Amino acid sequence: MIVLLGASGYVGSSIAWRLRQLGAAFFSPSHSDLDLTSRDAVSAWFADKKPEFVINAVGFTGRPNIDGTEIEKWRCLQANTVVPGVLADVLGGLGIRWGHVSSGCIFNGANADGAGFTEDEEPQFAISDPRAGWYAQTKWMAEKLLRDAPGVIIWRPRIPFNAVDNERNYLTKLMRYDRLLEVRNSISQLEEFAAATVQSLQERIPDGVYNATNPGSILTSEVAEALRRHGICRKEFQYFTDENEFLAHPGRVYRASCVLDPGKLAAQGIRMPEVHESLERTLHAWKRA
Numbered sequence: 001m002i003v004l005l006g007a008s009g010y011v012g013s014s015i016a017w018r019l020r021q022l023g024a025a026f027f028s029p030s031h032s033d034l035d036l037t038s039r040d041a042v043s044a045w046f047a048d049k050k051p052e053f054v055i056n057a058v059g060f061t062g063r064p065n066i067d068g069t070e071i072e073k074w075r076c077l078q079a080n081t082v083v084p085g086v087l088a089d090v091l092g093g094l095g096i097r098w099g100h101v102s103s104g105c106i107f108n109g110a111n112a113d114g115a116g117f118t119e120d121e122e123p124q125f126a127i128s129d130p131r132a133g134w135y136a137q138t139k140w141m142a143e144k145l146l147r148d149a150p151g152v153i154i155w156r157p158r159i160p161f162n163a164v165d166n167e168r169n170y171l172t173k174l175m176r177y178d179r180l181l182e183v184r185n186s187i188s189q190l191e192e193f194a195a196a197t198v199q200s201l202q203e204r205i206p207d208g209v210y211n212a213t214n215p216g217s218i219l220t221s222e223v224a225e226a227l228r229r230h231g232i233c234r235k236e237f238q239y240f241t242d243e244n245e246f247l248a249h250p251g252r253v254y255r256a257s258c259v260l261d262p263g264k265l266a267a268q269g270i271r272m273p274e275v276h277e278s279l280e281r282t283l284h285a286w287k288r289a
């Protein structure tokens, strides 16, 4: 049996979909079944269940968007750092393999030659950039806790998107904004990311950190143009002149944009399609809410 934590969320529900598609038996405890912040409760629960592996898709990304993580700091710290910290301690002690959904938001930009950051490079954004918000810091603290823990795979997705209109979907978010910020990012097609997480654990790839984005990178304007080309959004998008204009809005948190290199995951035989190709296929299958 597999345990999936955070199965009701945007990312977790996609992993649940993938497990169902594979016919894999899994169990997803709810908040009321198990307090994931309590080491004693988690320890007793997993000692009893003894799953084959665990996927942690619990987290707090803010409501209505990341700006909300600056207000609900404790909730954010609990979901993004305390929960993975408890899991590392308990699952490591019980010898249960597991995977944790981290985030690429701990990086900003790309290497000087435009190449994506690899897993060997230290995330420079969450650590030392004073513009880094609370969300990025909580995700980075979790990675720090988990890096030395045994039996854990850490996946770093970025800005998930898929073909179903949803307030958590990057494509839906873009369409709802009146003005866009032109930035270059690596992004993750949600179902392809979900398939990669399950495959990583089923195929027992080595423990460690893996960038889990579609290869390549894409500009905001390329995504906006693709939405128009597919007739999904006919808006004439307007753009902020620069980041300063974007940040002038009160309460708005600085957003990192970054390019990641998913080559390490691909070297394990887990290949997500090239980003433009994946976006085209997703838009072709677009379903309104």
Ligand SMILES: NC(=O)c1ccc[n+]([C@@H]2O[C@H](COP(=O)([O-])OP(=O)(O)OC[C@H]3O[C@@H](n4cnc5c(N)ncnc54)[C@H](OP(=O)(O)O)[C@@H]3O)[C@@H](O)[C@H]2O)c1
Binding pocket: 005, 006, 007, 008, 009, 010, 011, 012, 031, 036, 037, 057, 058, 059, 060, 061, 078, 079, 080, 083, 101, 102, 103, 104, 139, 157, 158, 159, 160, 168
């Ligand atoms: N969405 C993104 O843009 C994005 C990008 C990169 C990485 N990620 C990462 O992906 C993970 C999932 O994000 P998401 O977008 O799927 O968020 P989401 O839709 O808000 O789902 C979060 C999930 O975590 C559960 N949860 C939150 N706090 C909990 C707690 N204290 N104890 C137990 N369960 C708790 C929620 O359960 P309830 O529904 O019961 O509250 C829900 O199942 C997070 O780690 C996030 O950092 C997300």
